[in-house]
Amino acid sequence: MIGRKLNVKVADGMQVPRYAHDGDAGLDLRITETVTLEPMQRCIVGCGLSIEIPSGCVGLLFPRSGLASKQGITLAHSVGVIDSGYRGEVCAPLINLSYETVTIEAGTRVCQLVVMPYVPCELVPVEELSGTERGTDGFGSTGVV
Numbered sequence: 001m002i003g004r005k006l007n008v009k010v011a012d013g014m015q016v017p018r019y020a021h022d023g024d025a026g027l028d029l030r031i032t033e034t035v036t037l038e039p040m041q042r043c044i045v046g047c048g049l050s051i052e053i054p055s056g057c058v059g060l061l062f063p064r065s066g067l068a069s070k071q072g073i074t075l076a077h078s079v080g081v082i083d084s085g086y087r088g089e090v091c092a093p094l095i096n097l098s099y100e101t102v103t104i105e106a107g108t109r110v111c112q113l114v115v116m117p118y119v120p121c122e123l124v125p126v127e128e129l130s131g132t133e134r135g136t137d138g139f140g141s142t143g144v145v
């Protein structure tokens, strides 16, 4: 799979997004309507794209670093999961984390889609999990330096 391009079908009549640069992992998606968000306000906005992600793969929607760091506009759920069986319009749940009212014009690239293979799993109850060095320690147990 590494180095090979995967075909992702796009529903008829939709603008096909393009990668900004060769080698980009994220395909920027544009919103189809202008939205204005007050501080901490959320909205769900369509990206004008319905796709067929091949079975065994998942689409992950990530925020765009520039929009998030400069304007405080990011994805309300941090990362979106686009299932391979989903045929609806890909939508972006946006949130304004800044102290300003922000207007995002239609056509703005607000998030990026990364398509990845994933490992389906079956959860199997067992009596005991294997021992490890970390064991049950977590949440900062190793300190910060």
Ligand SMILES: O=c1ccn([C@H]2C[C@H](O)[C@@H](COP(=O)(O)OP(=O)(O)OP(=O)(O)O)O2)c(=O)[nH]1
Pocket (backbone or CB within 6 Å): 061, 079, 080, 081, 082, 083, 084, 086, 089, 090, 091, 092, 093
């Ligand atoms: O940012 C996102 C996240 C999800 N979706 C679409 C594709 C995904 O396959 C579907 C369901 O997403 P998810 O499973 O995250 O939503 P849920 O809240 O768990 O709802 P459901 O009960 O429909 O699974 O919504 C988007 O368009 N944008």
